[in-house]
Amino acid sequence: MADRKSQVEEILAVSDLRKYFEKKAFLRRLEVIRAVDGVSFSIGTGQTLVLAGESGSGKTTIARLILGALEPDWGKITFSGEMTGLDRESIARIRRECQMIHQDPYASLDPRMRVIDIVREPLDIHGIGRPAERREMALGALRDVKLDADDVALKYPHMLSGGQRQRVAIARAIAPKPKVIIADEPVSMLDVSVRVGILELMKELQERDGISFLYITHDLSTARYVGDEIVILYMGKIVEYGKIDDVLLHPAHPYTRALVEAISEPDPDNLTTEKKIHVNPTLDINPYQGCRFRARCPYAVERCSDEPPLEDIGGGRFVACFVKPD
Amino acid sequence: MSDVYRTRELYRFNATDQFYKRQMYLSSGSMLLVTLSVRDLRVHYKSKDAVVRAVDGVSFDLGNGKSVGIVGESGCGKSTLGLALIRAIQGGSVESGEAFLDGKPLLGISDDEFSKTMRWKKISMVFQGAMNSLDPVFSVKAQFYEVLKEHKYAGDAQKAIKDALAAVSLPLSVLDNFPHELSGGMKQRVVIAMALLLGPELVIADEPTTALDVLVQAQIMSLLKELKKGGMSVMLISHDLGIVSEISDMVAIMYAGKIVEFGTLRDVYSNPRHPYTQALLKATPRIRGEKELASLKGTPPSLSSVGPGCRFYDRCPKAMEKCRNDPPVVRTESGYVACWLEE
DSSP states (O other): OOOOGGTTOOOEEEEEEEEEEEEEEEGOOEEEEEEEEEEEEETTTTTTTEEEEETTHHHHHHHHTTTTTSOOOOOEEEEEEOOSSSSHHHHHHHHHHHEEOOOOOTTTSSSOOOOOHHHHHHHHHHHHHHHHHHHHHHHHHHHHHTTOHHHHTTTGGGGOOOHHHHHHHHHHHHHHOSSSSEEEEETSSOOOHHHHHHHHHHHHHHHOOOOOEEEEEEEEHHHHHHOOOEEETTTTTEEEEHHHHHHSSOOOOHHHHHHHHOOSSGGGGGTSSSOOOOOOOEEEEEEEESSSSTOOOOOGGGGGGGGOOOEEEEEEEEEEEESSSO | OOOEEHHHHHHHOTTTTHHHHHHHHHHHHHOOOEEEEEEEEEEEEOSSSSSEEEEEEEEEEEEETTEEEEEEOSSSSSHHHHHHHOOOOOOOOEEEEEETTEEEEESSSSSHHHHHHTTTTTTEEOTTTTGSSSSSSSOOHHHHHHHHTTTTSSSOOOHHHHHHHHHHHGGGGGGGOOOSOOOHHHHHHHHHHHHHHOSSSSEEEETTTSSHHHHHHHHHHHHHHHHHTTEEEEEEEOHHHHHHHHOOOOEEEEEETTEEEEEEEEHHHSSOSSSHHHHHHHHHHOSSOOOOOOOOOOOOOOOOOOOSSTTTTTTTOOOOGGGSSSOEEOOOOOSSSEGGGGG
């Protein structure tokens, strides 16, 4: 998959990443949950890769694996050409170069810290800049996210609106000058009229500083606005991967297709038309054998009880499906 | 534009004005075609040092068998509007105004009478965060029976439960389940079934799909669509213009406690007249078509300190000097819009 990125330098890559969780079920039987099951992708410098999927698809687990908050069971993570491990040094490096923006700006900022200290904290932790300069760097980050730095610096998070808080979270993320930002549903808690401003800000910072984004979301319409490429996850596996417009406008995998069909756009014709979503109600079969989606897939054939490989169908596009209905 | 009205003149109404109330009652009683009629509703939350005007003079009419979508951002008063109609406001009070369902008043009657004749029998609600509104220590069956008992249901309880479950396509076996044994989509169906138990005419659904996955969300919307086809009216409260378009014949766009635009779905979406409606539509990303989105500066005003004038003034790209005065309510083909540009 690396040749595809020949024109842009690859900044972050994961390959065959796996993380299984054990859950104690009835009568002490252990149930294994394959949260991430053999996932490989890469992000180019200054690019945005969208990780899309429903809850339980493993998208947040992948973010935690990259940041070293969880230990992968298998697979490797490469950051600007170097493999990362779980030693102190490599974790410190990835946590400096790779910052995170969380979903809920009401929960992700410490309510007892002033805005300036929130933004300055990562600089102190990673020892970036001389202590005397850090305050100025933090103020600069606040100006970068279009906040009135002098006004908000001494405020506490509860004195700010949701949009302003998310800007503070972004300022904190960009303050240590990271190469990659992992944004986990950064606008889903915000109002529609505020969302666009945050998305535009992220785009602007990306163009200015060449930051790469791993954008985690379940919202495909917003994803199309920010992303260059998209990975569609289903139960810990990639079902489709490619350029965002190709995947969303001409989905090849039945699951991607169902997701796109399920989107309600603001269209007055919706009132009178029946929405047709090609998906079956779930049946009870072992999900970890063969194609994970086959129980819900209306196109499933016998062969789908084997595992479909993620196949290159050209144009930088990968699909894990035997049938690929048109 | 000759049809220029001031809100106050159009819907002058005072809860203590008995004569006017009777007039209203009679007039809406004779107009059999109106299901829901809300007149100059004001709901305030009072704290020690401020009054939050969550709903501040809301009026609209909904035709027979029609459904309405209430769209707005967080804190615009849309949930409060729903709670007021089912008389479940906590920590606040209805200051003035009236609402009529099929010509019968919802607010002017005593709590007792409302419980006896209206709540759940004529009007019911699917609350926001419905997935968490089931009690974790009781089975689904016990919770269904509790609703029936609370509302002194005299008919065949088993049949009522069976019908309600069938309407949301759930098997009878869920009755023996506890909420934690059900998926999010199933819990949402259970909560909707509960709202349907006594066969209401109007169901208020407050963000019924917000915490659900995309595919499940679509299933719940087609379920509501199906119920609507069966003759039920839905008042859908949501921030999502896409979801609202699936089911709403009429749409009300709320901003800072007021409805700024009201009309048929097609009029509001295809020919939005209020700058706020236009901005919302332009800020909504779409999967097909243009990738350009327009952002809106600023944030909505605090509802505890609104002065006179248009509430959208600070954020409006078309604001003029006269927008510092309260905007006129101008009739449109299918509803109204509150904006000086339309004068």
